[in-house]
Amino acid sequence: MKILYAASEALPFASTGGLADVVGSLPQAVKKELGRNSDVRVVIPLYPSIREKFSEELELIKEITVKLCWRNQYCGILKTVRDGVTFYFIDNEYYFNRKFLYGSFDDGERFAFFCKAIIELMAAVNFYPDVLHANDWQTALSVIYLKKKYAHLEEYRGISTLFTIHNIGYQGIYGFELLKDIFDLDEWDRSVVEYNGCINLLKGAIVCSDLVSTVSSTYAREILTEYYSSGLHHILRDISASGKLVGIVNGIDVDYYNSETDPEIAEHFSADSPEGKVKCKEDLQELCGFEIDNEIPIIASVSRLASHKGFDLVRHVMDEIIEKNKVRFVLLGTGEFELEDYFVKLQNRYPDRVCIKLEYNKALSKKFYAGADMFLMPSKSEPCGLAQMIASRYGTVPIVRETGGLADTIKPYNEYDETGNGFTFCNYNAHDMMHVIEYAISMYCDQSKWAHLVKNVINTDFSWSVSAKKYIEIYETIV
Ligand code: GLC
Numbered sequence: 001m002k003i004l005y006a007a008s009e010a011l012p013f014a015s016t017g018g019l020a021d022v023v024g025s026l027p028q029a030v031k032k033e034l035g036r037n038s039d040v041r042v043v044i045p046l047y048p049s050i051r052e053k054f055s056e057e058l059e060l061i062k063e064i065t066v067k068l069c070w071r072n073q074y075c076g077i078l079k080t081v082r083d084g085v086t087f088y089f090i091d092n093e094y095y096f097n098r099k100f101l102y103g104s105f106d107d108g109e110r111f112a113f114f115c116k117a118i119i120e121l122m123a124a125v126n127f128y129p130d131v132l133h134a135n136d137w138q139t140a141l142s143v144i145y146l147k148k149k150y151a152h153l154e155e156y157r158g159i160s161t162l163f164t165i166h167n168i169g170y171q172g173i174y175g176f177e178l179l180k181d182i183f184d185l186d187e188w189d190r191s192v193v194e195y196n197g198c199i200n201l202l203k204g205a206i207v208c209s210d211l212v213s214t215v216s217s218t219y220a221r222e223i224l225t226e227y228y229s230s231g232l233h234h235i236l237r238d239i240s241a242s243g244k245l246v247g248i249v250n251g252i253d254v255d256y257y258n259s260e261t262d263p264e265i266a267e268h269f270s271a272d273s274p275e276g277k278v279k280c281k282e283d284l285q286e287l288c289g290f291e292i293d294n295e296i297p298i299i300a301s302v303s304r305l306a307s308h309k310g311f312d313l314v315r316h317v318m319d320e321i322i323e324k325n326k327v328r329f330v331l332l333g334t335g336e337f338e339l340e341d342y343f344v345k346l347q348n349r350y351p352d353r354v355c356i357k358l359e360y361n362k363a364l365s366k367k368f369y370a371g372a373d374m375f376l377m378p379s380k381s382e383p384c385g386l387a388q389m390i391a392s393r394y395g396t397v398p399i400v401r402e403t404g405g406l407a408d409t410i411k412p413y414n415e416y417d418e419t420g421n422g423f424t425f426c427n428y429n430a431h432d433m434m435h436v437i438e439y440a441i442s443m444y445c446d447q448s449k450w451a452h453l454v455k456n457v458i459n460t461d462f463s464w465s466v467s468a469k470k471y472i473e474i475y476e477t478i479v
Pocket residue numbers: 017018019022166167215250382383384385386405
């Protein structure tokens with residue numbers, strides 16, 4: 001089977017969030033399952049940071065011109081191979097030589113160009129996949145172009161499409177004045193992308209793809225409701241009723257996130273010999289400028305500072321939690337100004353109990369995952385969530401709200417039969433969260449029970465093996 005993954009980011013090359021983790025590990029897992037008789041490739045844009053860090057391994061294999069309406073744009077195709085998976089990088093400095101991956105005024109045009117380039121790449125390198133697996137709104141147009149502009153061509157006719165929604169909140173919404181001039185679509189394609197009076201690229205891909213997936217089964221159910229759908233529930237209910245929507249929970253790269261081998265943590269440890277975690281905790285306390293006291297539990301959060309991540313709950317009760325309990329709170333992440341401001345002030349109020357690092361830093365995040373005792377993720381919505389799984393790999397016990405992938409991956413701890421792999425609460429309510437945090441703190445005081453829980457947590461299987469098989473089943477169905 002031949003599969004081409006298209007996305008706007010992939011680890012280790014470029015990353016702003018969970019999408020990059022998935023695109024940097026699912027293809028390898030699928031390749032491993034399918035073995036020799038498969039050809040698995042990935043395509044992402046060439047951002048300047050990739051050129052800087054990976055220039056030695058990248059090879060320029062083709063230079064073509066990509067047409068986007070009246071524009072004729074240069075398109076360099078670079079390539080590298082990792083674990084048997086070929087990665088292509090689309091080079092055009094006008095579109096991608098920017099400081100940030102997203103957030104430019106012309107993102108619509110940038111990713112329309114990228115999507116055209118994905119389709120043209122197939123001809124340029126003579127690789128017509130059986131499945132084009134596109135991800136999120138930035139690659140939505142590749143599915144739309146394939147169905148609406150290329151399907152009449154013999155070579156493209158046999159390509160099936162899977163479109164994965166990693167977060168329904170980001171849809172690629174534009175005014176109709178861009179239909180022809182920027183998106184290079186025709187007037188008769190208007191109804192394909194139209195939603196609520198605007199161009200909605202995500203909706204277009206939902207309609208045009210053979211199958212739509214999202215990243216957990218709970219989220220696949222949740223987005224049928226108005227509360228979670230960001231306005232798309234009508235169309236999603238339609239496709240769900242006809243069996244075109246599935247939920248497959250993400251895995252993580254368990255070799256990369258491995259407390260037994262990770263070069264970035266202070267000391268290695270495992271479920272059976274957890275002693276090294278104490279050293280990691282001391283390392284984190286030093287990093288945060290705390291006095292070393294291993295008896296005080298540390299709650300960590302590593303997250304984009306966006307309101308849907310549940311930080312309004314944290315804001316509501318964190319002072320109360322800190323004042324009432326012997327606990328420390330550490331946070332790593334960047335995002336909305338209001339939240340950054342709140343957390344800096346929280347740190348100023350409790351400098352010996354709270355440490356806030358406003359950074360997106362993968363290496364530092366490992367020290368947070370490994371050094372903390374509990375990991376807080378009270379998301380309002382969470383399509384899958386990876387941090388709860390990553391934290392678990394380092395024996396840090398997740399405290400999550402039961403939504404999306406959090407509900408699918410974390411089962412509540414039961415102190416009587418000592419089952420479960422975390423602490424959970426159901427309603428989006430600050431005091432519900434607070435009570436669960438306080439329950440977790442009280443369990444932490446019972447060292448033998450806690451040690452057993454940590455063992456459950458590390459031993460939970462978050463590898464791709466089960467989900468990669470499910471993806472392969474889907475690919476086979478649509479092919
Ligand atoms: C998005 C979602 C997150 C998910 C990730 C990978 O970032 O918000 O929940 O884990 O995509 O699918």
